[in-house]
Amino acid sequence: MNLSARNQLKATVANVKKGAVNDEVSLRLADGTTLTSIITETSCENLGLKEGVEAYAVIKATNVMIGDCEDGGLKLSARNQLKGTVEAVKDGMVNCEVDLTLAGGEKVTSVITMASAKRLALAPGKEVRAIIKASDIMVGVKA
Structure with a gap:
């Protein structure tokens, strides 16, 4: 399937x-x-x-949140917080697609708002966390 x-x-x-x-x-x-x-x-x-x-x-890509990796920030209840690196950001009108490579080499895609991507200054090479409930x-x- x-x-x-x-x-x-x-x-x-x-x-x-x-x-x-x-x-x-x-x-x-x-x-x-x-x-x-x-x-x-x-x-x-x-x-x-x-x-x-x-x-x-x-x-689903829409269920993957992106967070900044800076220590001392917000603590979350979401257990799955995977370190990764932004590989690409594909801009849309409202949302964008963010491709990440996790520490172990796995690829994860997230769809978040353009406003959030800009606020987080997402760009290739930036270290982030993929956050998944x-x-x-x-x-x-x-x-």
Whole structure:
């Protein structure tokens, strides 16, 4: 199946913490970076997710926020805060597309407003963080 969500990061399930309704799934990228996803217990079971299973973190570009890497700034509740470098910024009328390369080499695309991109002074080479809420990470497995 092909998806419109551009961010499809290959990972291995590191841990599954069971809940009554939702499960917390820890996904380890190739470089050891861990992503946390919150999905329903039923979906977790249907996908056969358990430690060691190959999976994909699937994230819509509009669900990837961009933050400045400066220390001492705002603390966020979003668990997934991935260091990366801006590779390209494609300007639109209202929004822009920001391509990042994460520390481990994975590519992530974000769509944010032009106003935010200008306020953050986004340009190729700038170090930033890709910020993703755990509930915005879907998990997929190959059929």
